[in-house]
Each structure stands twice: as C-alpha cells, then as structure tokens.
Amino acid sequence: NFKKTFRSGSIIFREGEPGTAAYIIEKGMVEIAALQRGERRVMALLTEGEIFGEMALIDDGLRSATATAVQDTEVLVINREYVRDRLDGTDPLLKLFLHVILKRLRELDTDDRRSQSERNPDGERHRDRQQAWDSRDYVLTQLRFQQDLLNAFERREFRPYYQAIVSLETGEIAGLEVLIRWNHPVRGLVSPDEFIGVMEETGLIVPIGLWIFEEACQALLRFQESLPHGRKGPPLYMSINTSSRQFLDQNFIGRIGSVVYDSGVDPRHVVVEITERVLMQDPDRAAIALDKLKELGLRVAVDDFGTGYSSLNYLHRFPIDVLKVDRSFVSSMLLNRKSQGIVRALTELAQINHMEVIAEGIDHRDQINLLQDYGCRYGQGFLFTRPMSEAQMSPLLRT
Ligand code: C2E
Ligand code: CA
Ligand code: CA
Ligand code: CA
Known part of the structure; x- marks a missing residue:
C-alpha cells in the first residue's frame, strides 16, 4: 500500500472500469458521481478518513461510479492483490457474507437510482439499505483499525x-x-x-x-x-x-x-x-x-x-x-x-x-x-x- 496525489479536477477512476484498488483519503476531497438516465448525479462528497472504490475490489465487479478529486487530494492506495491475500485467508463464511453484502449494496444502489421518481421507496427497502450501510461501516471501521495496527507495528x-x-x-x-x-x-x-x-x-x-x-x-x-x-x-x-x-x-x-x-x-x-x-x-x-x-x-x-x-x-x-x-x-x-x-x-x-x-x-x-x-x-x-x-x-x- 502506498500514497498517491491527485490534482484538483483529475479523475481517480471511471464508471464502468474494472476496479484495481480502493482508496482512503488522507487529505483533500473526492466527488463520487454516476450517470442516471443520461444525467450526471453527484452521490457523495468524501473527505479525510473516508474510503471509496472498495466494492469493485472485493467482488470483481465494474466501477459503479466515477471518482474525481475536487481538491488536490492525497490518498492511501489499497491494492487488489493486498485485499486478495487477506480474503484468501478469511473464514469462508465471512467471505460469503462480504459478497452477499456487496451484491445487495449494488442492487440497492441501482434500485435506488431508478426509484427516485418512479417508485415510493417503501420502509422495507429503506431498512435493508440502512443495514447494508451499517455492515459496510463495520467492515470499513475494521479495515481502518487494521491499518492503524499495521502502522503501529511498523512504528514499533x-x-x-x-x-x-x-x-x-x-x-x-x-x-x-x-x-x-x-x-x-x-x-x-x-x-x-x-x-x-x-x-x-x-x-x-x-x-x-x-x-x-x-x-x-x-x-x-x-x-x-x-x-x-x-x-x-x-x-x-x-x-x-x-x-x-x-x-x-x-x-x-x-x-x-x-x-x-x-x-x-x-x-x-x-x-x-x-x-x-x-x-x-x-x-x-x-x-x-x-x-x-x-x-x-x-x-x-x-x-x-x-x-x-x-x-x-x-x-x-x-x-x-x-x-x-x-x-x-x-x-x-x-x-x-x-x-x-x-x-x-x-x-x-x-x-x-x-x-x-x-x-x-x-x-x-x-x-x-x-x-x-x-x-x-x-x-x-x-x-x-x-x-x-x-x-x-x-x-x-x-x-
Ligand atoms: P490471558 O492469556 O488469559 O492473560 C492473562 C490476563 O489476565 C492478562 O490480561 C493479565 O494482565 C490478567 N491478569 C493476570 N493476573 C490477574 C489478576 O490477578 N487479576 C486480574 N483481574 N487480571 C489478571 P491482558 O494482559 O490484558 O491480556 C488479555 C488477553 O489478551 C490474554 O489473556 C491473551 O488471551 C491475550 N494476549 C495477550 N498477549 C497476547 C499475545 O502476545 N498473543 C496472543 N495471541 N494473545 C495475547
Ligand atoms: Ca488465561
Ligand atoms: Ca495466557
Ligand atoms: Ca484469555
């Protein structure tokens, strides 16, 4: 894992590309945006400490959004191989959970985008989505904590x-x-x-x-x-x-x-x-x-x-x-x-x-x-x- 800097305005990855890395923002700001019925919609603005690009990394899917640096941004790059190694050593059940969570996240993500005007999001859907995000938070917290521990080990x-x-x-x-x-x-x-x-x-x-x-x-x-x-x-x-x-x-x-x-x-x-x-x-x-x-x-x-x-x-x-x-x-x-x-x-x-x-x-x-x-x-x-x-x-x- 290494650090990389993106100048303001440069694209970190594009919607539809295969994913090769996830990123943790050390400094700066990143915009996550996706096309919906031909229109570009901003889904999130992420700042220091936040992670993005992790989904494609774990389930081999394509990028579901485009990430652009909106300020000069420094990120920590987590390579696909690194995650592969961790995943290979992971309990098979946990691995399965991770895949199921990601699959649901992706579905919810596209559903959500389609449903904005067409359907009323019912409570059930909403709860699912919340749960999915909660597990995402948990996984990300773990990842971040693990990174802290690794740094601590390197710093003796x-x-x-x-x-x-x-x-x-x-x-x-x-x-x-x-x-x-x-x-x-x-x-x-x-x-x-x-x-x-x-x-x-x-x-x-x-x-x-x-x-x-x-x-x-x-x-x-x-x-x-x-x-x-x-x-x-x-x-x-x-x-x-x-x-x-x-x-x-x-x-x-x-x-x-x-x-x-x-x-x-x-x-x-x-x-x-x-x-x-x-x-x-x-x-x-x-x-x-x-x-x-x-x-x-x-x-x-x-x-x-x-x-x-x-x-x-x-x-x-x-x-x-x-x-x-x-x-x-x-x-x-x-x-x-x-x-x-x-x-x-x-x-x-x-x-x-x-x-x-x-x-x-x-x-x-x-x-x-x-x-x-x-x-x-x-x-x-x-x-x-x-x-x-x-x-x-x-x-x-x-x-
Ligand atoms: P453990 O192996 O059962 O270690 C004994 C724990 O009991 C230690 O907690 C020790 O500080 C505590 N202890 C000893 N005497 C007393 C007492 O009279 N009263 C009370 N209240 N506590 C006492 P510690 O150091 O917080 O370690 C907690 C656990 O973390 C350990 O339990 C062990 O399972 C794990 N651990 C600690 N060091 C290592 C390590 O190097 N490798 C691994 N794999 N696990 C470790
Ligand atoms: Ca003991
Ligand atoms: Ca012991
Ligand atoms: Ca013990």
Whole structure:
C-alpha cells in the first residue's frame, strides 16, 4: 500500500472500469458521481478518513461510479492483490457474507437510482439499505483499525510485558508470561483485549505473533542471565500466548521453531499457550500441530482452562504439559463453593493426566492455602506481580 496525489479536477477512476484498488483519503476531497438516465448525479462528497472504490475490489465487479478529486487530494492506495491475500485467508463464511453484502449494496444502489421518481421507496427497502450501510461501516471501521495496527507495528509501538508465574510453596518466580501492550502515542498503554480480536480476524496476528516469539526469546536469555547464581529449582521459562488463527496456520509452528532455535534459548524453556477452543474446533489438526511442537522440544499449556466446551474427554489424547485454570474460577473461589469445587476438580484432572497446574488471577493470600491443599503448585496474579516491562521485572528476578 502506498500514497498517491491527485490534482484538483483529475479523475481517480471511471464508471464502468474494472476496479484495481480502493482508496482512503488522507487529505483533500473526492466527488463520487454516476450517470442516471443520461444525467450526471453527484452521490457523495468524501473527505479525510473516508474510503471509496472498495466494492469493485472485493467482488470483481465494474466501477459503479466515477471518482474525481475536487481538491488536490492525497490518498492511501489499497491494492487488489493486498485485499486478495487477506480474503484468501478469511473464514469462508465471512467471505460469503462480504459478497452477499456487496451484491445487495449494488442492487440497492441501482434500485435506488431508478426509484427516485418512479417508485415510493417503501420502509422495507429503506431498512435493508440502512443495514447494508451499517455492515459496510463495520467492515470499513475494521479495515481502518487494521491499518492503524499495521502502522503501529511498523512504528514499533507494541511492547512485550511480563507477568511472573510463581511457585506457591517457595514464592520463587518459576516462569514469565509475555503479554502484549500497545503503547499508543495518545491513549497510552492499550490492553490486548481491544485489538487481539481484530488482529485475529485480519490475520495480522500471524506476523505480530512471530515478532512476540522473537522478543520473548531474546528477553528470556537476558532474564536468565540476571538470575542469582545459587538459584534452586527448575530453570526460568517463558510462556507465550497463541490464538487459534496462529496455531492452525500451516507454517506457524515451523516458523516458531526457527525463531526459538535461532534465538539460542533451550526450547524446553519455552511454553506455547493455546486455548481449549483450539483443541475442540479441529481436534485432528490440533493433535498434529501439537505433535510438531513436541518434536521441536517446546512445552504446551492450555490457557483459560475450564471456560471452553469441555475438552475433558479429549484431554488425554493431546500431549499437554500444563493446564492454566481460568481466572474466573480462581478469583471467585473464596466467595463461592462451586468455584472451589471446580478448581479442585480441574487440578485433580490435571494430575491424573500428569500435567502441571497454574492457577490464574490470584489476588488474595487466602487463595494460596486452598490451592495448595488441592495440589496446585503454581500461580499467577496481581497478588504476586502485575504485568510489567523488562526493566521493571529484571530486579525482581535478582532477589
Ligand atoms: P490471558 O492469556 O488469559 O492473560 C492473562 C490476563 O489476565 C492478562 O490480561 C493479565 O494482565 C490478567 N491478569 C493476570 N493476573 C490477574 C489478576 O490477578 N487479576 C486480574 N483481574 N487480571 C489478571 P491482558 O494482559 O490484558 O491480556 C488479555 C488477553 O489478551 C490474554 O489473556 C491473551 O488471551 C491475550 N494476549 C495477550 N498477549 C497476547 C499475545 O502476545 N498473543 C496472543 N495471541 N494473545 C495475547
Ligand atoms: Ca495466557
Ligand atoms: Ca488465561
Ligand atoms: Ca484469555
């Protein structure tokens, strides 16, 4: 994607041409006009931040209007190939929706133009059109947000943060989980809950996820350096989140392997966190991916355990090393006997399957004793440390 400038009065594309690109206006103004019964009618005047020319790009149709710069205008060009790539990687259902929405938009567009004088637009039609525009808005907002995220990635605004995973018995830091943050120039630190979803939908999570692996492996080497020499217990490890989109990507596992090996960390000190949902979605594919991870020597943890539609029956089928009991059960266990029972049952289940257990979201001392009674040996939560930068974490490892 690149920028282009159109002088005032020049035509960006013409009605009836095949579409090769969509445009986002950075500066200036663009007029969208179409012929109706031989007469030229202006449909819209678009300004900064608005997008046009996207329809022909997605459904291969011809331009339904002519776009003219009415001021000197700077646009960001989104090429057809770029959109193709994204679309190819998109969920087939979403792709279908997109095509249906566009088809309706085109029909409504021509209907609307014909109906101006001939028919009274009935309410039904109007609502359809509104809905179509609402979905268009949604798609465009996503596109724009994705572009923001891509720019942020190029400007190096993402930061790895680290949260300690602690031995409940000794209080020693056994491992670290890397949690991404967006250091936004205006908004400050933005939580991943606000952007991981969009990154997954658009596929951006794949390159960014690899970058996180790189950063986290490099940091692990430095963290291990800073440990005191007499430290007991197993070596410090790094736990890294992956989403289903990453995990089911054909090349992802191989690439993770190269990143880990190139970094020089011992692969046994890297834990790949997956969610229960990945196992349930496509158990056969998940099993193959997990076997590959194990061949590479990496460890595997199931994150947010207990929240998915239980993979309890499947659990023994997969080579899983660690279960992370979801925060929702741990944080309510002091108030709620049912949560206590769930945490206990999940811990026992893990032990039967020879898996380690980590309780997430510990924020109260009294939770520790209960968890230890159940046989849970590790925990994570604000009581121990919040997620923090490498510079803040390093001193905690030295003591
Ligand atoms: P998660 O993997 O379940 O991460 C744990 C989340 O719980 C983190 O939120 C952490 O800050 C929060 N947390 C930890 N201890 C406590 C506690 O005692 N109380 C409370 N209230 N919260 C606690 P965060 O950092 O906002 O991350 C949210 C989610 O975003 C993560 O949930 C994970 O699913 C996703 N995520 C974060 N970083 C990455 C990444 O690098 N890649 C991918 N694919 N997903 C990521
Ligand atoms: Ca996690
Ligand atoms: Ca979790
Ligand atoms: Ca989560």
